[in-house]
Amino acid sequence: MTPTEFNFLKTFLKTRSGLMLSNEKQYLVESRLLPVARKAGMSTLSELISKVQRGGNAALEKEVVEAMTTNESFFFRDKTPFDNFTNVMLPALMKARGDRKRLRIWCAAASTGQEPYSLAMLLKEAAPRLAGWRIEIIGTDLSTEVLEKARTGVYSQFEVQRGLPIQLLLKYFTQNGDLWQISSEMRSMVQWRMMNLLESFSSMGEFDVIFCRNVLIYFDQETKSDILNRLAKQMPQDGYLVLGAAETVVGLSSAFQPVQGHRGLYHRGKEPAAGAPRTSSVAGSRLFAS
Template sequence: MTPAEFEYLKKFLKDRSGLVLSNDKQYLVESRLLPIAKVGKLETLSGLITSLQRGGNSKLESDVVEAMTTNESFFFRDKTPFDHFNETMLPALLEARARTKTLKIWCAAASSGQEPYSLGICIKEAGSKLSGWRTRILGTDLSLEVLEKAKAGLYSQFEVQRGLPIQMLLKYFDQKGDMWQINPDMRAMIEWRKLNLLDSFSHLGEFDILFCRNVLIYFDQQTKSEILDRLAKMVPEDGYLVLGAAETVVGLTDAFKPVAGKRGLFQRKQSAAKAGVAAPRLVAGAGGSLLR
């Protein structure tokens, strides 16, 4: 692959997915895209890039983007965000939403489904606290392949051993040969949609909690700021944003503030009107609700 071809591929990936490749990632490109070139009978990376440049091959374009976006995930990944959910977000929202008894959560990089299902387990484990409540979890991802896996809720022994306590495995999964499938009640809690965060997502409506972990690290500063500002419009002023351990809103947006002592947890800043300053009220979130 020539330097010019690598530059073309970097621009292609940034335009299509927001992914910013540094110059030292050429080895990663080769390891992930050579198999696609061979399956497509293009033989070499140069042949693959030539085909991309010609245009008109939407499947190849999609395969390249999916191959280069990271889909690593496991149950209760990093643990801390789920502690924040159980100990901070859920108690606050149980009180704030006591009248409507609705809870809406969006996992904006759902990958193969472990994060949304982990949150579903947290909700089930809350038991009587959520009796009579309507809860909905939306999982979105750029990759159709991982979304299909998420919908099926079928995982290998290795996958369920990564972060999932044995008692929860036996409680919420059914064994299918050498695989484990999350039970139908859990699968029914979650709606799956293909979504690119570079595209408009205002039609999804408003969410009480927004998980967007380990995604922004792949974008440049301007793209991060733009996405965070658009995410802020999806969350009410008492709603929450959860980012990855290495991610922050500081220096990127004024729409969120860190929650003191809670790493990776952020909350919408109050508008000027709510803070006691005369100003027009901003209506956050457009479109319909996921709850039907």
């Protein structure tokens, strides 16, 4: 791959997905795009790049973007955000939303679904406390391929061994050979949508909790700031934002304030205002019946 071809790909991916490729990432381009080229009947990466440059093949362009933006995920990744969800966010929101008994949660870079399903399992474990509550979890991603895997909820032995406690595996999954499928009940708790964070998500409605982890690191400062400020508009003043361990709002947005003592956790406002008027869609949400 020539420097000119790599520069074209950098511009193409930045425009389509916000992904910033540094020069040392050329190996990543080759490892991810050579399979796309071969699948399309091309023997070299240069052929693929030339085809994309000529335009007119939206499906191929989409495959290139999805191949480069697909990131790994695993159950209960980094553990701390899920402990914070159980011990900090959920108790506070149950108190603040006790009159309405509704919660909306958005996983904004859901990949193959482990993060939303991890939250679904935590909520199911807390079901006795959530009797009568309506919980909506939405998982979005740029890649339709990973979203399809998330919808099926089928994972390899390797995938379920990464972070998933054995008791939850046996409780919520069914084994079929070397594969494990999460239960239909868990699958029914999550809605899946294709979403490019560079585009408007104002139609998504308002969320009490937004997980946007390990995706901002791939954007430039201006794009990070834009996404954070638009996320803030989708949240009430006492909503929570969860970022990855290497991500921060500092210097990017004044719309969020750190929750002291809890790494990666932010409040929508400095002074949380429980009970502020909200509007939200609850279509397809999961009801924890009494």
